[in-house]
Amino acid sequence: MFYLRWTKPIAEPSHLPSGLSRTFVDTEDGKLELIVAEPPSSYIGPRKRPIFFQHGGMGQAGVWIEWMTYLSQRHNIPCYALSLRGHGLSWYPSFISMVYLTTKRALANDLVKGIKYVEQKEKAEVVLVGHSSGGGLSQVILDAGDVNVAGLVLTASIPCYGSLGVYMNWWKMDPWFSLRMWRHFLHPNSPLSSTGLVKRAFFCDAKPDSEVDAFAQKMSYYESFLWPLGMMLGRLVDVRNVVKRISGWESRGCSLMVLAAEKDRLMSIKQMKGAAEHYRGGLMDLIRTKKLDSVESGDPEGDVSGVRFRVVAGAGHHLQNDIQWHEGACEVVGFYEQL
Structure with missing residues (x-):
């Protein structure tokens, strides 16, 4: 298949699994799609803290459906996933406007709108899970002080120190990357313009x-x-x-997890481990300078310094959609339950 398209899509809402629904968040520019997964009606315990999922480049809220269904139906956790502008069923800018005029900050503002909508609805801070460039946006809004969260999971995410190495990995994986871009008139989806290219970048070989x-x-x-x-x-x-925008450090062992995929050709295990080490260093610096209260000693899973690092064996970059999606979901549950 060939996946280059130049005009806005015709919105066609897809069927959602039982327990999931779709709503929209109003913004000054247009409506943003929000997929909601509620615990089963048979659940009678206290309302749990919500998880908010943010997709990465080329994605949409639906990439989280497997995880949202599992977490809500098996673990009674309310889940939300946002489609940024130009993704999923959210409002679509024109080709020129989206490709050349839509900034990182504009997309970050969409994410802030979605989180604040859920915070108001749930009357609670969210646990934020960001994938790839969506993980980058998640870090950007916390760095800017736009929101506070109860926990942060960076899933095959752009590292805190920047993504130059990520795109070097992409070039090594696909040496024809640049020439193909020119052949496709610099269409931004050129690196993912066929089934083979999508599979190589996002999934395991199986x-x-x-x-x-x-x-x-x-x-x-x-x-x-x-x-x-x-x-x-x-x-x-x-x-x-x-780190300062993640609450609860003083009362728990771990408030941030970096979740890597073993077969990720873009965000390598070395890069993801480096990101975890950067965050451990930042947390320890805040504690040492008394800008943050001390955390409990150690993570019950054996990690140190309040930051958990995990690898999903066999999975590619889109670990939430790969064959091993369940293993990744279980890692999120384990992190969530110790918050």
Whole structure:
């Protein structure tokens, strides 16, 4: 299949599994799609803290459906997933406006709107889970002090120190990347313009091509260039600012998890481990300078310094949609339950 498209999609709401529904968040620019997963009606315990999921580049709220269904139906956790502008069923800018004029900050503002909507609805801080460039946005809004969260999971995320190495990995994986971009008139989806390219970038080798194609058909029609460029050069965030916007450090062993995928060709295990180490260093610096109360000694899972690092064996970059999605969901549950 070939996935380059130049015009806005015709909105066609897809069927959602039982227990999931779709609503929209109003913004000054347009409506943003929000998929909601409620615990089963048979659940009679106290309302649990919500998890808020943010997709990455080319994605949409629906990439989280497997995890949301599992977490809500098996663990009674209310879940929310947002589609940024130009993704999913959210409002769509024109090709020129999205590709060349939509900044990282504009997309971050969408994320802030979605989180504040859920905070008001749930009367609680969310546990924020961000994937890839959505993990980058998650760090950006915390660094800027836009919101506070009860926990942060960076899932195959853009590292806190910037994404130049990520795109070097992409070039090594696909040496024809640049030439193909020119052949495709600099269309931002050029690196993901066929089933084979999507599979190589996002999934493990065992993922069936039919499932890769079904995933690719739901990718955004075109993507902002300024989003990845705004995360590429230099440090993305000050990790100390991000840490300070995560509540509860003084009462628990771990408030941040970096979740990596073993077969990720973009965000390598080395890069993800480096991000975890950066956050551990930032947390320890805040404690040492008495800008943050001390955390309990150690993580019950054996990690140190309040930051958990985990690897999902066998999974590719889109670990929440790969064959091993359940293992990744279990890691999120384990992190959530110790908050």
